[in-house]
Amino acid sequence: MTRSTQGKVPAVVLLGAVLMFPHLARGEESSRSPAVGREYRSPICVVASPDGETVYVSDRTGGSLVILDAAEMTKRGEIALHGQPRGLALSADGSTLYVAEHGAGSVAVIDTKSREVVSRIGVGKWPTSLVTADNTKRLYVGNQDSNSISVIDLGQRPAAAIKQIPVVREPSCLAATPDEQFIVAANLLPLGRGTDPTLSAALSIIDARSLETAATVKLPPGATMVAGVCISPDGKWAYVVHGLGRFNMPITQLEHGWVNTNALSIVDIANGSRLATLLLDDLTQGAADPNSIVCSHDGNRLWISHAGVHEISLIEIGLIHELLHGNAPLQSPALKAGSGANIWTQIQQDRGKIADLENDLTALFIAGAIRRTSSGGTGPRGLALSANGQHLFVANYYSGAVAVLRADTGKLQGTISLGPQPEPNAARRGEIIFHDATHAFQRWHSCASCHANEGRVDGLRWDFLGDGIGNPKDTLSLVHFDKTEPMNRRATMASARDCAKGGLESTNMLASTEQDVNDLFAYLTSLRPLPSPHLTPDGKLTKAAERGKALFEGRANCLRCHPAPYFTDKKMHNVGVLSENEPDGRYDTPSLLEAYRTAPYLHDGRALTLKDVLTVENQRKQHGKTDALTDREIDDLAAYLLSL
Ligand code: HEC
Ligand code: HEC
Known part of the structure; x- marks a missing residue:
């Protein structure tokens, strides 16, 4: 077996993962998924205060904002919020914290001194991610329900939305350039026909002066589950993590990223163009479901959480830029005298070869530019770097805790619990299995890599073999799948339970226990449709x-x-x-x-x-x-x- 998969590689895989989104404001009990009872602690996003003392964490199922003491590594307090708290943004001076209240249609404005919600700003029903622009007194909010960005004028009293800018589909993460000139929005899913072989998700780049879309940058074909984006300190590059599904190929094997791979794309913001896409997986160890990404203060390193494999990767992005420019430092192992031909030496001779990186499972590894370590918990999502750059805070969703890692080595320094975590019931255990790629052969993907947003779709189609070859099928949502037997578009299975079991065995290819199947089934049957955002505010038909x-x-x-x-x-x-x-x-x-x-x-x-x-x-x-x-x-x- 060669170390490289250059050439036409395959396919791919999966997508990253996971973001889930559901849900609703408090009070809408009937539509709340029983799988995510409020008693579980599920930290999802995290920010660190500029004075280095405090870490703020949104708890999606606990419905609160949790305040942690960074030095003591203890919990300091908690503020109950509306809906399902998601994205966080802190003003530059640390005095005001904004929290997206997904399902409640608001952003909670918190005074970090008094620890009180001082006001709420109305946005879309499902706000996901937010970013502040302090000099221009703006807050930008991604609305998953209306596929748009709300622009909030913070100078106005009360602060209010001044514009809604359409983006492609389900904005999942926003970032602003340091000069506040551009806002970059990751669109979670592709929007296009399954019959288009170049179907892919895109980044939306917004010009903050005109408040118009300056560019829509397509990611490579099969890009989906675009969960995280960050911007280099010089404002030049957007780094975005996503799944890269090889959806044009039949699913005949999982090996070597044949179905799903997991990627980092580098986008030139001012040019509105993509420089390169690099795979985060190793040849035999997928890095399923990349979720969040942060950049070091000097711009030389990136940290990425991988929700499906419970890992953090540390990327030497400074070195990668050197290699992409063909002028790598001599000490780079990839280019040392005596090393054979590889993607980097090819790029040195021909920059056109940069395009091959998206099929190369070895590039980051042979360059010595990636290290993967444990996330210190289960299902890592949000990441934050401490103000001094020494610590990385990791929101481990299913552990109900934030892990503190040394930024340079990834060594675990401690974990901070958000509160007592009840023993998971069958549905929560099933939810964990559904989002866990370590059950899958070589860990290329989890169920959630294709069934995004808690059992919904990835916007792609796939050619499974159960109904023959050469007849790809659009991914199905699993909501009420047990009420809609038979299963699959061609009714290839009669029973929902057999289908869940079949999914575990054929898609993930690892023998499952009876209990795994029962748990998975309990989770899937707990999923409920969410009221459509196209209903009137009081839930009626227009x-x-x-x-x-x-x-x-x-x-x-x-x-x-x-x-x-x-x-x-x-x-x-x-x-x-x-x-x-x-x-x-x-x-x-x-x-x-x-x-x-x-x-x-x-x-x-x-x-x-x-x-x-x-x-x-x-x-x-x-x-x-x-x-x-x-x-x-x-x-x-x-x-x-x-x-x-
Ligand atoms: C590579 C992408 C992919 C992965 C990974 C994946 N699925 Fe699917 N799933 C699909 C597609 C595509 C379909 C539609 C297939 C068809 O219609 O023939 C589907 C259909 C299903 C169905 C049938 C739904 C219905 O209403 O008929 C179930 C159940 C299901 N998947 C469960 C799972 C489970 C459980 C996992 C994880 C063990 C999983 N899937 C992993 C893509 C995927
Ligand atoms: C004779 C039965 C039948 C009737 C009548 C019918 N449908 Fe369908 N519908 C189907 C079948 C079968 C499919 C799946 C076709 C496919 O996958 O290619 C489908 C697919 C759809 C889809 C696509 C859903 C998806 O997720 O892919 C929509 C939307 C839909 N129908 C709406 C309608 C509307 C609106 C009407 C009335 C104008 C209607 N259907 C009448 C059987 C029917």
């Missing part, structure tokens, strides 16, 4: 959606195959959406629940929008009665589908 509902149930004849409450008759039909290798055209009627977040549509992902399903992809007129509908009626029907 007027257009009302009209669409009447058509759905009446003239358009959709109800026949998509009856409530799960919007499927659980049967196979040929609705005229034909694929070459499946001439019978028969597919299991999919549930339409949460259709607002599962694009693209139809078995192979050929339809980008719900309207496309009813129009351009219904040329044979076998899919409901849509030909007699006016354009406005089609729009009304699509509005109803977005509300489910």
Whole structure:
């Protein structure tokens, strides 16, 4: 076996992971997933104060902000918040902390001295990540529900949104250049047709002066689960971590990143272009589900959390830039006299070879530019570097604790618990399995690498072998999967439980115990659809959606195959959406629940929008009665589908 996988490598894999997002404001008990009971402690984001004394942590399932003493490594206090606390941003002087209240539609403004919520700023329903720009008195907030960035003017009293800027899809993480001229937003999932072989997620770069999108930078084909981004101290580079799925290849093996790999992309912010994408995996040890990334104060190092494998990687990014420019320092092991031809020596001769890095599982390792260490807990998500650069704080989601690592060596200095962590019940154990790539052969991916956002979709399609080869299927959401048997688009399995077990065995390829299967099943069956962001603020259908509902149930004849409450008759039909290798055209009627977040549509992902399903992809007129509908009626029907 050679040390390199240059050439056409394969494929890939998975995506990073994990971000989950669900949920709702307190009070909306009915829609809260029982899998994430509020009693569990689940630290998700973390920031360190500029004076080095305090660390703030958002606890997603605990519903609070937890305040930790960095030196004593103890918990100092806690503030109850609304919804599910997610992203954090601290003003430059450390006096004000902003917390995204996912599901509650607000940002909590906390006075760090008095430790009180002093106000709330209304944003999208599902704010994820935020970043402050102190000199220009702005706060930028990523809204997962409306695929947009809210721009908040902090100079105004009360602070309020002055603009909403559309981005691509589910902004998961934001960063600002030090001069506050550009805001970079990571879009979690790709938005495009599954039939497009170049389908990929993108970074949105916003010009903070015009408040318009300056560039949308596509990541390499198969990029998805774009969970984290940070910016170099000179403001030149955005470093973004993501999964890189080899979705154009059949899933015949997991080895060597054939299905999913995990990557770091380097983007030139001012140029709006991608310099390079490097794989974080080793040849036989995947680095599943990269989640967060931070940069050292001098710009020479990066730290990345890998939620699926419970590791942190330390990247010598200064060295990588040297190598990319072809002028690596002589002491670099990759270029020492006597070392054979490798990707770096090739790049020295031909910078065009930089493009091959996204297929090379050895580049970072032979350059001595990556080290991976334990995260000091389970399911690491958020990262923060201490003000003096000596410590790295790691939010270990399933441990309910923040680990303190030495930044230079990764050595564990201690852990700070957010509070008592109850023994996990079956659903929480299943949730942990679902997000754990160490169960998978060579740890390339977890279930969550493809089923993002707690069992939903990755925006890609995959060619599994269970229904033959050469007939890729758009990833299915698992919400209520037990209520919509048979399983998979071609109904290749009758029972949901067998399918969960099959998933563990075939996708992850490791023998599972009976208890693992039971736990996984308990988790998956606990998932509940979230109320659509397209409903009115009081949870009702809009007027257009009302009209669409009447058509759905009446003239358009959709109800026949998509009856409530799960919007499927659980049967196979040929609705005229034909694929070459499946001439019978028969597919299991999919549930339409949460259709607002599962694009693209139809078995192979050929339809980008719900309207496309009813129009351009219904040329044979076998899919409901849509030909007699006016354009406005089609729009009304699509509005109803977005509300489910
Ligand atoms: C490489 C991406 C990928 C990974 C990893 C993955 N899945 Fe899937 N999953 C899919 C796709 C694509 C489908 C749709 C397949 C089809 O329609 O034939 C699917 C379908 C399913 C279904 C059927 C849903 C239904 O309603 O019919 C279940 C259940 C499921 N996956 C569970 C899991 C579990 C559990 C894991 C982890 C052990 C997992 N998946 C890992 C991509 C993935
Ligand atoms: C004869 C049964 C039948 C009728 C009637 C029907 N559908 Fe479907 N629907 C299906 C099947 C089967 C699929 C899956 C087709 C595929 O995957 O290629 C589907 C897929 C869909 C999808 C894509 C969902 C996804 O996640 O990929 C949407 C949206 C949809 N139907 C909406 C409608 C609407 C709206 C109507 C009424 C105008 C309607 N359907 C009428 C059987 C039906």
